[in-house]
Amino acid sequence: MRTFAHIVNPVAVDESSDLFAAQPITFETMRIARNFAHGEVGVDLFATSYSEDREIIPDSFQTTAELDRSVLDFGSFQQARKLPLIKDILDRLFLESEAEYLIYTNADIALKPHFYLTVDKIASFGYDAFLINRRTISAEFKSKDQVPIMYAQLGIPHPGTDCFIFKREIYPNLELGTACIGARYFAVSFVANLICNANRFGRFTDLDLTFHLGDDRAWLSSEFSDFAEHNRTQFAHNLAKLKATRPLPDDPYLKLIIDRNLIESNSTIRRCMGATFRRANRIYQRLRMLRKANHRNSTYFSLSKDKK
Numbered sequence: 001m002r003t004f005a006h007i008v009n010p011v012a013v014d015e016s017s018d019l020f021a022a023q024p025i026t027f028e029t030m031r032i033a034r035n036f037a038h039g040e041v042g043v044d045l046f047a048t049s050y051s052e053d054r055e056i057i058p059d060s061f062q063t064t065a066e067l068d069r070s071v072l073d074f075g076s077f078q079q080a081r082k083l084p085l086i087k088d089i090l091d092r093l094f095l096e097s098e099a100e101y102l103i104y105t106n107a108d109i110a111l112k113p114h115f116y117l118t119v120d121k122i123a124s125f126g127y128d129a130f131l132i133n134r135r136t137i138s139a140e141f142k143s144k145d146q147v148p149i150m151y152a153q154l155g156i157p158h159p160g161t162d163c164f165i166f167k168r169e170i171y172p173n174l175e176l177g178t179a180c181i182g183a184r185y186f187a188v189s190f191v192a193n194l195i196c197n198a199n200r201f202g203r204f205t206d207l208d209l210t211f212h213l214g215d216d217r218a219w220l221s222s223e224f225s226d227f228a229e230h231n232r233t234q235f236a237h238n239l240a241k242l243k244a245t246r247p248l249p250d251d252p253y254l255k256l257i258i259d260r261n262l263i264e265s266n267s268t269i270r271r272c273m274g275a276t277f278r279r280a281n282r283i284y285q286r287l288r289m290l291r292k293a294n295h296r297n298s299t300y301f302s303l304s305k306d307k308k
Contacts, residue, residue, distance in 0.1 A: 003042035005097035022108035037116035064092035071180035130202035139214025183227035
């Protein structure tokens, strides 16, 4: 029986934060998905946090050693947001679990009941690292009591990356630097590492396995631009370290994220990188247009009792 250790990083927030509603739903759906897979897939649920956030972790999760540093220890920022390093989170999962596969998802990503059964089946096809993109459902849901209705929503595909699954043996080779979660560009550094270290990498963009309430993308706010720039700098440094130890794989998605996230603001560098990157970007833009065309008539489920 294949085994998975899955970690999240919850944070204690007040009712003004979307995490106030989202995190209990995440906890509940992870518990349900683990129970649904019982006897067929081994699943251990973990949570890691700062000491002040410990109290919100449910008993159904194993708690790791507390986080003891943040991105604030590695730079000066306009706002003092105590954002954890993705490396610190994954270090704890690696050291305190024994599972064959490790999983990280953001704390606001909920799971469908068949999540672990499906990722186990994907792993059986030889994927040693893969991503699963979420689907977006209505932000009107506020309670874990509404989870059965949430399950019934197909939602709309989302391009963001927030679910990472990879073999334990890959982890010691990752170069994650001091990239922090909760800000732009942390995912691209993580993804690049997985592509460079996996024997078979997969990216699944339209599976009905995870969901998110609404699509506010608060992390894109200009207020957090310095955290994003920190992560982008870390992406460049981490990529350079990877490149120093091995040739970068000829992977179209890797080329695309390098182009879009490292050199998109420098037209001279873009010209020097040649036609391969530009071709990949054209393909990406066409796929985005196709996605919009396929979903232009899609609607969110509404809890309103008013007739439309």
